[in-house]
Structures are given as C-alpha cells and as structure tokens.
Amino acid sequence: MIKSTEYTQQIKTEATRLGFSFCGIAKAEYLEEESPRLEKWLSQNMHGKMQYMENYFEKRLDPTKLVEGSKSVVTLMYNYFPEKEQRDDSFNISKYAYGQDYHAIIKKKLKEFVSFIHEEVGEVNAQIYVDSAPVLERAWAKKSGLGWIGKNAMLIHPKNGSFFFLAEVILDLELEYDNPIKDYCGTCTACIDACPTEAILPGKVVDGSKCISYFTIELKDEIIPNEVKGKFNDWMFGCDICQDVCPWNRFSKPHNEKLFNPHPKLLEYSKNEWMDLTEEIYQEIFKKSAVKRTKFKGIKRNIDFLNKN
Template identity: 40%
Template sequence: MNDNLSALAVTIKAWGRELGFADVRITDVDLAHAEPGLKAWLDAGHHGEMDYMAAHGMKRARPAELVPGTVRVITARMDYLPRDAGDEWRARELKRIQDPSAAVISVYARGRDYHKVLRARLQQLAERIRNEVGDFGYRVFTDSAPVLEEELAGKSGLGWRGKHTLLLTREAGSMFFLGELFTDLPLPVDEPVTAHCGQCRACIDVCPTQAIVGPYRLDARRCISYLTIELKGSIPVELRPLIGNRVYGCDDCQLICPWNKFAQRAVIPDFDARNGLDSASLVELFAWSEDEFNRKLEGSPIRRIGHERWLRNLAVGLGNAAHGAPDSEAIVAALGARADHESALVREHVAWALAQHHKQ
C-alpha cells in the first residue's frame, strides 16, 4: 500500500502541473508550531475588522478540526504574473506608483478571480484522484475558510515565509496564488525548504504605511491591501496620504523583494489584465457608474468590494493626486461630480479629496 501511495503522490504532482499549477506538495496536518504566533497576532488585534479570523480561533491551525478525517494537505501554487509581462515589469509597476494620476491595482487582481480559477482546477485534481482510487474524503480551499495557507505551504516545501509574511520560493519569488486540498489519504509527505531572506529587510522598509511591524509580523490594520479591500468603513484620515494612488491592494513589498526577479509568468490566460486595469487613470475609473463597475468587473476579484468602496478608494487616490498630478482641474471636476453622492462614505472621502486640492 505504501508503494501505491508513493506512486499516487508522484502522479498527483504530475496532474497538478498539467492543470496549470507550478508546483504541488504534500504535508501532514500538525501546525502546533504556528498556534502561539496566531494567538499573539489575534490578541494584539492585528486582524482589524476581519472578525472571521478570530471567530475560528485555533481551528485555523488545526486542519483535522476544520475537516474531520483530514490527515494530509495537498498544497499547490499557481503563478499569476500576466503572460505579456516583460522583463522590466517591476520597473514599470514602480513607475506607475510614482505617477499620481495613475490608478494602481495589484497585479493579481487585474484578471479573473483567482478563487474561481484555483478552486475549479483543484476540483479537477480531486476528480482525477477519485478516478484513480475510488471515493475518498477531501475538501478544496483557496484563500477561503479558516486555513493557514502559508504555514501549510511552507511545511509542505512549496517555499518559505518571507518577512512580509507571504510565501517565497527561489524559483518564482512570491507572485503566485496558493490552494489546498484537504484529504484523508495518508500520502507520503514532503520536506520543508530552508529560508533565504537572510538579513534583507527591504519589504519592511518599503511598506508605505509601515504595516510590517517586524520580521514576519503584519498589522493588517495599517496594510493598504486591508484598507482598500477588507475595511468596510472610513479609511483612517492619517493613513490616507500614505496610500498614494493604490486603489485595490498593494504590491510594494513584493516589487522590492529581490526574489521576485525570478517571478514566473502565468501559463493560463485567466490572469491577463482586463479592462485596461494595468494602465487606467484614477479619473477614468472614478467615472464608472455602478452598472459599468458590475459589468466590466464581472468575474473579477475586485467586484467583491462593491462600487461604493471602489469610489472611496479612488477618491483617496484623487485627493493624493493634488501633489504633482498635471491634470488637477480634471480631477477636481471629477470629484465635484460625486460630491453629492448618495453614499455618506463616498461623500466623506470626496470631501477630503477636494480639501487636499483646495490646500494647493
């Protein structure tokens, strides 16, 4: 039976590559080493309004409690850098951040919703396993439910956790998605890899809001990805100037990471940029009606925040554009058109943005 399971593990990894995953590994479910850190992070309130993080408590570190019968986790990574990203993609992204009129959206969010892509392909992987071994217990996850993805991925040997808390690999940096298949099959496990961050702290130093409060410690309440995606209400006034022109997410800690010179292009078209989200201006996106927002971003991860928060984020960027944008009149006109928006949240951020321009 052990020989059969070893052969099955090899086959599963080959199937994973056929399905577009760059790497597939296997680990057991013992994450006891991660529990103290998780508890300290929650106790410090670093999860902010992400109540679901605290609601499940230590279950995040106990896969067998989440899915009874689980003895192994098959972890997988899928590269998401767009297929047409040139060799100078990092320089291009950094240049856009310096353009106050540009709307900067995280690279991962410019194409199709990764949740749907990875979940569908992990489901296909599970079906192939079922065809091989018959019925077996499993459940698929992709950035969903209380799963400590980076810890499982790190333990399985997919990579190591960087100081920015994201997973890193020598072969592909960090520009990839993670997915998991919890299973009751007692497959042989893979060994972890060693960490290779050394003394580097580039990600800590570059963070615009200093959300990385120490190596491997992120205060989500200050993180631009949290502020523009997870936070439902008003963005703290003191943090607004630090957000710059970042509308949805933030890639700074990844762009500065030396390992991302090895980032790999996606092998599927799903993550190619849509609707010009790699080159749009703040004014252009701010003009989208709610219908346009919903239609153009159908199948996009961005749609989850809704049009109201989309306008909130763009208003902050437009306010920050008071410092250096050449088209200030067009920006003020765009903001003025939303000054009486039905949403109090939008009105508040538009008023703040207009105030930045009136200071100039």
C-alpha cells in the same frame, strides 16, 4: 508504502497537468508553531475589523478538525504574475485582481484534481480550499517545502518568487511528505523599508490593521482614517509594494492563464480616467473580478481618498 509513493507521484503529475506551478504535501497535524503566533496576532488586534479571523481558532490550526480522519495536506501554487502591468500614471490594482476572480477558476481545477484522485485511488474523503476557509495556507505551503515565509509574511519560492495563489486539498489518504526548505531572506529588509504604512513588523509579522490592502478591500467604513492619508502610493485596490521590491520576485515569470488577463481599459486608464469612473464602466472592466468585493461604492471611496491626498 509503495502505494503511497505511487499515489504521490500521480497526484503531483496531475497538479502539473492542471496548470499548477508547484505541489507540496505535508502530514495533516496540529500546527504547534503557529498557535502562539496566531493567538498573539489576534490579541494585539492586528486583524482590525476582520472579525472573521477570530472564528474557528482550533480549526485554523488542526486540519483533522476540518476533515475527519485526514492524513495529508496537499498545497498547490498557481501563478498570477502578469505579462503587462498598468501604466505609470494610474491608480493601482493588485496584480492578483487583474483578471477574473481566482476563487472560481482554481476551485474548478481543484474539483477536477479531486475527481482524478477518486478515479486513481478510490473513495477518499477530500475537501478543497481556496482562500475561503480557516486554513493557514502559507504555513502549510512552508511545511510542504514550497518556499519559506518572508519578512512580509508572504510565501517565497526560491525559483519563482511570491506572485502565486495558494490552494489546499485536505484528505484522508497517506502520502509521501515533503520537507521544509531553508529561509533565504537573510539580512534583507527591502519589504519592511518600502511599506508606506509601516505594517511590516520584525519577526515576519504583518499588522493587518495597517496594511493598504486592509484599508482598500477589507475595511467597509464609508471613510478611510485620516492618519493614513498620503501613504497609499496610488493603490486603489490591494497593494503589491512589499512583493514588487522583493529581490526574489526578479525570478517571477508571466502566467499562462487566459482568464487572468485584464480588460484592456485596466491597463490603459490614467488617474483622470479612474476619477471619472462610472458604475457602467466599472461593471465592464471588473466583470467576474475579485475587485467586485469592494463594489462600485468602495472603489469610488478609495479613488476619492487618493485624489484628496
């Protein structure tokens, strides 16, 4: 028990040193509460054409099927809220994609984090996850006491809002576990009321197939469906509407990660300049960016769709 307490304190101290804003720990066990919710969400086709969401159902719910003998799930939060945002007369990009791709940046930190654990504890089986494996990261963050799940299905921290990346380390080391905190959304419906495509449903459910982020990032079709024409509010990659209107995000503070700072043109470009975007300029602005997921062809499709509204 003394060792568990000591290891827990060391792990949380190291997380802070590496730049993570918060660190919570939960017991690695089956997510019973999430099982029927995920099954219903999939059965109602709320994942749209994101077929990968149907894979590894049991692994999404049970960390011991991902890491054999796992005992703890460490969840870490990394701030990405920017100091400056795009100009008002622009086509918008989700704040998480302003700078370099978070996957590589956070993965590098997690590798250092695990190396530290090996040095302090000895040989443990530990796997790292950054939004790239069947891990229900928000459920683990909630279970670890890092916040509550808002009506927009985002994790909300009571002191810093929701503009965070989540990452996990699943390991076969017993640690001290944190407790979930109270839900403070109350009767507020700001996110539900603000969503232009009515993707946010009662019960903290988001119909992914109606989300602007789905249409602008995940949907690979050459044509965006006509029924959502005029409903994108100038978003060309992702969408932050439900976070921007959330009262808890008045507590968001700018990040300190230089690699998340955007190319100057991203902040300066007007709609007209985005409409004239060439592949050369695209490669310059979005070098190492998560926006590369859509490729130049995808961004042009999104801009053309917005331009026709």
